Amino acid sequence: MAVSAEPGLLPEYVRRMPDGRYRGLNPVTRLALAAVAAIVAFGVRDWTGPVVVLGGVVLSGATAGVLRKMALFGLATIPLVASILLVNTFFYPNAHDIIARLGPLSPTWTGATAALQATLRVVAFGLSAALFALTTPMDDLLVELERRGLGRRGAFVVGSALGAIPRMAERAREVTDAQRARGLDTEGGPWRRFKGLVPLVGPVVLGALGEVEERTMALEARAFTAPGRPTLLRRLPDSNWQRAARWTLLTGSMGLAGASIAGLVRLP
């Protein structure tokens, strides 16, 4: 077990103790809940799976006070949802309970039901992922995973890749500005646009490589490769019941999904 700081040693802005029913859960518990949500939403047949997950996620979202932001994330699923609805409603194979004839198209009740169910699954999963992302700062999750044995290098690979995204975007913007200032025309036909990519991609990639090298050296200079377990200053609350709940829920949901797929359990 890694060493941790006594309470009171760290300033409040470093301790950052989460509060609230949902936010107070350990990040690993929340990760497990998101996994359970995915398993149940997609693995349990008929209506029960997606409806239960959707209900749970919305309730948790309300508790954590992020319902509005989750709704915005939910909008991101619209293209997928739309295509599911259209394809299933109009082209469901071997369905004959036609609702109405619209020229060459013949929507079916079977198709519409399947479409609605699939939509619920996608939305339930999407909102559960959004809930997790909105309430879990990346460093909270990393510190807890590291405590559970994820190596420092693993944490670095994940953390720095995510941390580098805004810088990557910033660099891409600067490169685009610099080339446009030299008259690069980014409008026009596909060939012209493709040719325009060369002067953009080159500096972005080379710059990123150079930065990785420099940061690797800078981290070496901060004893990143020291042997032994690093100290983890922060410790987020966890408890025996959370540990038990994580395992129970994960194994339980997998069992339920398996039984449902195999047709052993029939839920409405």
Next chain:
Amino acid sequence: MSIRLALEGAGYRYAGAAEPALRNVSLQLLAGRVLGVVGPNESGKSTLCLVAAGLAPGVIGGRLDGSVRIDGQATTTMRPHEMAQRCGLLFENAATQLSHMTRTVFEEVSLGPCNLGMPPAEVVARVRWALGVVGIEALAGRDPTRLSGGQSQLVALASVLALRPGCLILDEPTSELDPGGTRLVALALARIARETGVAIMVVEHKTDVLAEIADEIVVMDRGAVAVAGPAATVLADPRLADLGVDAPARVRLERAVKASRLDWSAALAGALE
């Protein structure tokens, strides 16, 4: 005065390069003193930093001649995390040196001591010490990615200092900073040397900055030391111009007035105070 870092006849050739980038360099870093390094572009200053800090050949390969010793021990025998505790290294671009994995300056500075697996109380003590020496206690709770250039460079400096190295090597730490940021870093370096006894080597184009903080100066030219000595002497050396190095404003003015054959040097000296 104790020698923290010593190069003796050090030469270095990058992997795959035809010519050596560094030739027969001998110099010493002394506890509590600041050594300034100047020279034209591509004269070997950055290579000197990498060699002195043991990254070349330790991390990037290449071939080293002569010897580089920190506290009497050859750098070639040390592993990177051992080097890190003896000699800190800082580059010009502060943003790339931050981990981008921490949410507060406090945690950023704690990264090094944490990597060494120190007990939390020791980590916290070191972080507070490093923040204090650099003079950025007030930034401790801030987000490290949302600071000015000068402030980020000070955070990078504190992060390296938290490992309590005996010497500190800086490669153009102010080149991307505005005058305000440059002043912040220069003052911090002077204070670190004075209060902690850390030996400092700093590569710096701005000779006005060196005139204020350096005790000794070496001038590099084509990979070798061209001129070396006490800061005031070297900065007034007439060979500087031929080596592509600007004299500090004060030296230039004194020279200009002398060349104009006006006997106002006394008045000028008064005005410069």
Next chain:
Amino acid sequence: MTAGSNPGLAAGPAVGSAGVPAIEFESVSFAYPEGTLVLREVSLRIEPGESVAIVGQNGSGKSTLVRHLNGLLRPSSGRVLLDGRDTRPLHVARLAGVVGLAFQNPDRQLFAGRVSAEVAFGPRNLGIRGSELEGRVRAALEEVGLADDSATNPYDLGYSRRKLLALASVLAMQTPILILDEPTTGQDARGVARVREIVARVAGGGRTVIAISHDMRFVAESFRRVVVMREGRVVLDGPPGVVFGEASWPELRAANLEPPLPAVVGARLGLRATPTDATLVAALVAVRPGGEPDDPKRPAPSLGS
């Protein structure tokens, strides 16, 4: 340069008789989408052929201001005019023929495998071909001292030479207006001298040069006009002798800047504001015609302080 060889403006605003348009910022404000206000009602007029340095702390709005000249940024309110015509309808690729902008970090633009190809990129985008293109590339490389490296890979050059290469790649576009963002960072004394010569030659040829710089000596010695920015506003604007003069010091310090040492010494000696080495000595000589002290024992004039 004539209006005809100036593709960017051919369909845009009319161009002054010399082909160099006057620049006017008309109460320009700029805010990023998330709301950060970077420019606050900046009004500034730059006549054709002026050489202007813009100084100020990082974040004071210098880079944001110049990016409005070639349309990389558009004002949130106010207008940017070239020869009295609004630039808003003009595309960046068009304006690139009029306003050349060399960025601070060369590594944000270098992509070609050869130095000469990198320099040819800009003028080629402006429609220059054949011997004219070759001539421009050669001239620009000579100007920055990279003539012998035309076949080299840009990434085999050191940082300072990569920076000069980026400068050459903009020089070769021969735009009536040239903007340099921090051209002297990473340059040694020789590099700075080279940039100073380029500024003098371009401005001497009647084109407009604007530079952003933290290097007060470079600013005082190379530009006829200095604009000081603080928190998105222009707070000082005038010749170096005035902007670095004693009356401006409180405002300079508020902008976190120091006047160059010769200006301080000149003021303390009771001379009129004298911001450069050369002008300080010239002023000293002017005070004593002939430059010879008539009586070495005579005390110097009383000091300003």
